[in-house]
Amino acid sequence: MSLEIKHFNLPKAELIFVPDFYSPSVSQKLYDYLYSSIKWQHDQIKVFGKVYDQPRLTALYAENNKPYSYSNIVMHPHQFTDELLEMKQKIEAFSKEKFTTCLLNLYRTGQDSNGWHADDEKELGKNPVIASLSFGTKRKFKMRRKDNTKEKFELELTDGSLLLMKGETQHYWHHQIPKTAKKITPRINLTFRNIQ
Numbered sequence: 228m229s230l231e232i233k234h235f236n237l238p239k240a241e242l243i244f245v246p247d248f249y250s251p252s253v254s255q256k257l258y259d260y261l262y263s264s265i266k267w268q269h270d271q272i273k274v275f276g277k278v279y280d281q282p283r284l285t286a287l288y289a290e291n292n293k294p295y296s297y298s299n300i301v302m303h304p305h306q307f308t309d310e311l312l313e314m315k316q317k318i319e320a321f322s323k324e325k326f327t328t329c330l331l332n333l334y335r336t337g338q339d340s341n342g343w344h345a346d347d348e349k350e351l352g353k354n355p356v357i358a359s360l361s362f363g364t365k366r367k368f369k370m371r372r373k374d375n376t377k378e379k380f381e382l383e384l385t386d387g388s389l390l391l392m393k394g395e396t397q398h399y400w401h402h403q404i405p406k407t408a409k410k411i412t413p414r415i416n417l418t419f420r421n422i423q
């Protein structure tokens with residue numbers, strides 16, 4: 228059986244979406260493992276001098292000790308677990324890319340979110356490839372052009388799916404996970420990155 232692979236041809240973005248990267252039964256096991264075994268933390272962020280609780284839990288894992296900084300937060304990695312390493316290897320085999328680091332997000336309810344941003348920190352290099360795995364409740368993933376916010380795109384990130392963002396995507400587009408008023412159970416997201 229072959230995997231369904233969708234290519235979205237947006238101007239100045241390269242997106243590849245694999246809806247069934249993991250089967251429903253494997254996804255359920257991975258969700259349970261991640262929910263209970265990842266060392267989730269709840270950081271505060273500073274926006275225009277004011278301090279807020281980040282609207283989700285996060286964790287950083289890596290094969291090296293290199294920290295990752297964004298939104299005034301510096302995260303220091305835990306060492307990869309066997310399960311995370313296995314996921315990393317499966318994504319590397321599919322994408323023919325290498326990843327050093329995984330930033331995990333736990334969206335506990337519909338009120339948890341991730342605001343407009345690009346994954347364009349300089350430690351990610353010029354045209355970073357970001358591999359994003361989703362487990363649990365599906366959430367909307369929105370994109371909009373940095374230079375024309377009317378130009379938009381959206382996608383549902385479903386359980387067991389893989390989204391690859393490549394090429395110039397981070398230069399030209401912002402992305403977000405908006406809040407939703409729906410009563411929903413959690414979603415776990417893993418973004419694999421290469422930090423040099």
Ligand SMILES: O=C(O)CCC(=O)C(=O)O
Pocket residue numbers: 330332341346359368384402404416418
């Ligand atoms: O939860 C997601 O799908 C997106 C996460 C994200 O954009 C990030 O961690 O940089």
Ligand SMILES: [Fe+2]
Pocket residue numbers: 344345346402
């Ligand atoms: Fe991101």
